[in-house]
Amino acid sequence: MDSLIGSTDSKIQGVLIQNLKQIENKKGAVLHMLREDSPIFSRFGEVYFSLVNPGMIKAWKRHKAMTQHFAVPVGQILLVIYDDRIASPTHGEVGEFTLGRPDHYFLVRIPPMVWYGFQGLTTMPSLVANCSDLPHDPQELEKKDTEDSNIPYRWR
Amino acid sequence: MDSLIGSTDSKIQGVLIQNLKQIENKKGAVLHMLREDSPIFSRFGEVYFSLVNPGMIKAWKRHKAMTQHFAVPVGQILLVIYDDRIASPTHGEVGEFTLGRPDHYFLVRIPPMVWYGFQGLTTMPSLVANCSDLPHDPQELEKKDTEDSNIPYRWR
Numbered sequence: 001m002d003s004l005i006g007s008t009d010s011k012i013q014g015v016l017i018q019n020l021k022q023i024e025n026k027k028g029a030v031l032h033m034l035r036e037d038s039p040i041f042s043r044f045g046e047v048y049f050s051l052v053n054p055g056m057i058k059a060w061k062r063h064k065a066m067t068q069h070f071a072v073p074v075g076q077i078l079l080v081i082y083d084d085r086i087a088s089p090t091h092g093e094v095g096e097f098t099l100g101r102p103d104h105y106f107l108v109r110i111p112p113m114v115w116y117g118f119q120g121l122t123t124m125p126s127l128v129a130n131c132s133d134l135p136h137d138p139q140e141l142e143k144k145d146t147e148d149s150n151i152p153y154r155w156r
Numbered sequence: 157m158d159s160l161i162g163s164t165d166s167k168i169q170g171v172l173i174q175n176l177k178q179i180e181n182k183k184g185a186v187l188h189m190l191r192e193d194s195p196i197f198s199r200f201g202e203v204y205f206s207l208v209n210p211g212m213i214k215a216w217k218r219h220k221a222m223t224q225h226f227a228v229p230v231g232q233i234l235l236v237i238y239d240d241r242i243a244s245p246t247h248g249e250v251g252e253f254t255l256g257r258p259d260h261y262f263l264v265r266i267p268p269m270v271w272y273g274f275q276g277l278t279t280m281p282s283l284v285a286n287c288s289d290l291p292h293d294p295q296e297l298e299k300k301d302t303e304d305s306n307i308p309y310r311w312r
Contacts, residue, residue, distance in 0.1 A: 027212040027213070027214055028206060028208040028209045028212055028214070028282075029206075030206050030207075031204060031205040031206075032204050033202075033203045033204050033205065035201070035202040035291040036200055036201055036202065036291055044192055044199075046190065047189045047190050047203050047285070048187060048188050048189050049229045050184060050185075050186050050187075051184030051186075051187065052184040053184045056182075056183040057183070058183055058184070074230050074283055129203070135192055135193055136191075
């Protein structure tokens with residue numbers, strides 16, 4: 001399982017992982033996510049949240065045009081990314097990433113045209129924040145079943 | 157206490173409140189926050205989170221230039237806003253707003269030059285998401301003590 005603390009590369013082409021700052025405070029921590037002057041910021045489309053109940057799997061999805069930026073400020077998830085882009089140097093690779101505080105508070109950039117899904121790992125609901133470069137548009141979103149046999153990954 | 161469900165006005169000049177969509181799902185809800193095509197969106201500066209531990213008070217702060225957009229996808233907070241802008245039609249007013257799911261899942265726009273603070277209302281930590289029009293800059297942030305006597309509000 002890849003965690004890649006502090007790295008900005010992953011084994012899937014175009015997927016970037018950045019360690020995010022957590023400013024601890026007895027009243028409650030302040031948690032960075034994304035700024036317009038970040039080297040990985042391109043443009044703002046939408047920010048929204050996806051709750052993931054314990055053990056639940058939200059998979060598979062692929063965006064034709066949207067680049068996403070995920071962070072998990074509450075709970076922990078397993079994020080799985082599968083690259084079936086024909087021309088990609090990482091074609092056929094599967095990447096697994098644990099996201100969530102305190103040890104895996106990362107920003108993950110997911111480029112268009114890779115399949116992704118996630119599962120809640122904690123006994124409380126996890127919160128995935130997504131700051132994307134385009135607003136939600138069902139026309140550019142594709143889905144496959146969680147157990148689709150064309151994706152070489154089996155959820156536990 | 158103002159909740160103003162579905163409204164886009166509040167009793168503080170420049171503060172807007174918008175009801176946000178919650179798409180319920182047994183795997184975990186999808187929670188809207190802000191899109192670039194929203195009529196209240198201006199520009200993207202930063203998105204970050206502030207955790208608020210149970211009963212804790214984070215107050216008072218005022219931004220000279222930044223407009224903030226708050227939503228609370230986890231837990232509940234009491235948000236208090238005090239307007240001491242001399243030329244404001246709501247000069248001297250205090251607004252109290254409960255924010256958090258399921259009944260108070262709102263987007264609140266906080267303009268520059270009003271004082272604000274918040275308190276965690278739930279037995280679990282609450283998460284305040286802020287999507288602001290400028291990235292964090294300590295030069296444009298002012299603070300007062302939680303119990304500052306110049307602000308006509310007493311925290312419980």
